[in-house]
Amino acid sequence: MSVTIEESSRALPVADPPTVRRHLLTLARTRKRMLFATIAWFFGATACGLAVPALLGYLVEDVARGSTAPRVDLVVAAVAVFLLVQGLLTRMARLAAARLGEHTLADLREEFVDRVLAVPIATVETAGTGDLLSRSSRDVNMLSRAIRMGVPSIATAVLTVVLTAVALVVVSPLLALASLIAVPLLGLSTRWYLRRARPAYLNEGASYSDLTDGLSETVHGARTVDALSLQQRRVRRTDTDIARSYRAERGTLRLRTVWFPMVDVGYILPVVGTLLVGGIAYANDWVGLGEVTAAVLYTRALVDPLDELLSWLDELQVGGAALSRILGVGQVSEAPSSETATPNGSRVRVDGVRFSYRSDREVLRGIDLDVAPGERIAIVGASGAGKSTLGRIVAGVHPATAGRVTVGDVDLAAIAPHHRRNVVALVTQEHHVFAGSIADNVALADPNASPERVAAALAAVDAADWVEALPDGVSTVVGSGGLSLSPARSQQVALARLALSDPQILVLDEATSMIDASVARHLERSLATVMRGRTVLAIAHRLHTASDADRVAVMADGEIVELGTHDELLAADGTYASLWRSWHGTAADAADGDGE
Known part of the structure; x- marks a missing residue:
């Protein structure tokens, strides 16, 4: 049975098994003391549990020889004590395992957030939000279950199996050999399953990413869908994604329906083999009745931990696939x-x-531009001319396909992200x-910023008055669960972050195009203090922005076709002049309509 991975070609990468193993070893070394303490508690609990079958075997042997009642009572009391101590040690072991799991999970979550924040914006846009959302929600939850519950369960099961096998050999090597009858069946079936499980679960995770991506697009674009x-x-897109998810789920289910029945048969064979061999051996006086009893009890005691271990082996395939997808996010982080x-x-x-999103079509075709320190250049042109792409390349979001961008005579690609x-x-x-609060939102640009610097940044974008008028001022909670801000005020908060970060160069990609024209004009005037002394490339949607710039670059079909001041380009009566007349007439019509 083969499993075909239907991973989307644009999805984020997945870490390979050696990377996952190295990361797990690193986590184990980080929490080494807690790990050893957890294993020690489980070792003690398992050892107490193993004493019970030996005592019961001794009791059977003793009764068969006509032992007196006081010795029986003594064995029963010892069994009760061992069971009580086992219960207490198991509780301590599970508490230690829970602490270890929570600390490990916290480390993984923090690392995942760091990885996500280091992913280049261009990569996120190419991969789609669905893949990232699926990894940060479903995969993290799957991994959370594996760590929180899997660590104590697997530790208990492994120690129980190992120590029980040792005790079985000590009781009777001959009967221990009889219990090995199931090893070939369990070993071969498990190997068959593990070779197919990882790609199957990775395929399942990828199908959830596509489904989430499609649903997210539909919800966010609901108005466009309706219009x-x-x-x-x-x-149809959703049905296709659900069908793929269904196929992926059936693939993993098919593996389980083959493996689990074979494992169940493997549990029965050792008990049957031990009873059969034990009966023959007892009949020939090779072993005593107590040894047969203890051996059968030990063999039967292997079933539950083996079942839990193999069941968690399946869960670990889910968790391992989830961890591979989570670690894969870090493989697209910008390298220092x-x-x-x-x-x-x-x-x-x-x-x-030059730049291409696809190999068959260039978006930018040989752009040359020199922007002096402190100069403000407006980039204008029809929709699809390549304005935003040029802005993103200058900002370092996209690497150029050919050519280069330098900042202060240093190649932009050579500057650490x-x-x-x-x-x-x-x-x-x-x-x-x-x-969070407005202060928290502004301080994202510099977490160490003082309240005075935050207030100054808000004042720079003309937001101080309305912020002070809020019930709690800069401490007012906004965003999800808090006060809802208008688009204009939200943009002012974002621009206040910009003022606080104090960059040398600004790329404004139609930063006020989604805001009402009168409000945008007011906001742009307040931005003058923020932009003073900085080099500015402004992607202009409203052409009054271009009229305020030192120079205007006009783009068409991925090239700069005109470059000069506002007055020079109007006098040239070319593409810019045509755009200006068209926009000026539209703006006048809109103003007349508002007057009516």
């Missing part, structure tokens, strides 16, 4: 640059830059407010 009557198309050079100033040069974000900041029309 363009795309309901049936979205239903080996360069130590710091940009000398804020001059931006774009030399022969964490330092690059302090040099060049990208501000888009998406203005997200995180759950």
Whole structure:
């Protein structure tokens, strides 16, 4: 039976088994003391449990020889004591395992958040949000179950199996050999299952990613779906994703329906073999009745821990696949640059830059642009001209397919990612407010910022008045579960973060295009203080932004076709002049309509 992995070509990568094993060993070394303490508690509990079959075998042998009642009572009392101590040690062991599991899970969650935040934005956009959401929700939950419950269960099962097997050999090597009858069946069937389980569960996880991605797109684009009557198309997409998920679930179920029955048969064979061989051996006086009794009890005692161990082996395939997907996120993190050079100033040069999202179509075709320190350039053009792509390349979101971008005479690609974000900041029309206070939202740019710096950043974007008027001022909780801010105010909070981070270069990608025109104009005026002294590339949607710039770059079909000041381009009566007349007429019509 083969399993075909239907991993989406655009999905985030998956860590290979050696990487997963190395990571688990690293986690074990980190919590070495807790791990050893947990194993010690389980060892003590298991040892107490193993004393009971030996005592019962001794009791049977003693009764068969006509032992007196006081000795029987003594054995029964000893059994009770061992069971009581086993219960107490098991409780301590499970508490220790729970602590170990929670600490390990906390480490994994923190590492996962670090990995997610290090993923380049371009990679997230290419992979889609569904894959990342699936890994951060379903995969983390699957891994959580494996760590919290699997560690104590597996530790108990492994120790019980090992110590029980040792006790069985001590009681009677001959009867111990009889219990090995199931080893070939259990070994071969488990090997068959493990070779197929990992790819099957990875396939299942990938199918959930596609399903989540499709549902997320439908929900977020509900208005567009309704406006363009795309309901049936979205239903077909969902049906396709559900069908793939169904096939993936059936694939893992098929593996379990083959493996589990073979394992169940493997549990029965050792007990039957021990009874059969034990009966023959007892009849020939090779072993005593007490040895047969203890051996059968030990063999029977192997069933439950083996069953739990093999059941958790299945759960571990789920957890292992989840961990592979979680660790895979880190494999697309931006690698730290080996360069130590710091940009000398804020001059931006774009030399022969080309870029393609797909190999068959270039979005940018040989862009050359030189932006002086402190200069503000507006980039305008029709939709699809490549304006936003150029802005994202200058901001370091996308690497250029050809050509290069330099900042302060240093290649942008050579600047370490964490330092690059302090040099060049990208501000888009998406203005997200995180759950927390306004002060917390602004301080995301610099967690060590003082209240005075946060207040100054809000004042710089003309937000101080309305923030102070809120019930709790800058301590007012906003975002999910808190006060809902208007788009304009949300963007002001985002721009306050920008003022606090104090980058040398700003790339404004239509930062105010989603806001009402009158409010946007007011916001852009307040931005003048933030932009003063910085190099600015502004992707202009409203052309009044271009009229305020030092120079205007006009793009068409992935190329810069005009470059000059606002007045120079109007005088040239070319593409920009045509755009200006068209926009100015539309804006005037809109103003007349509002007046009516």
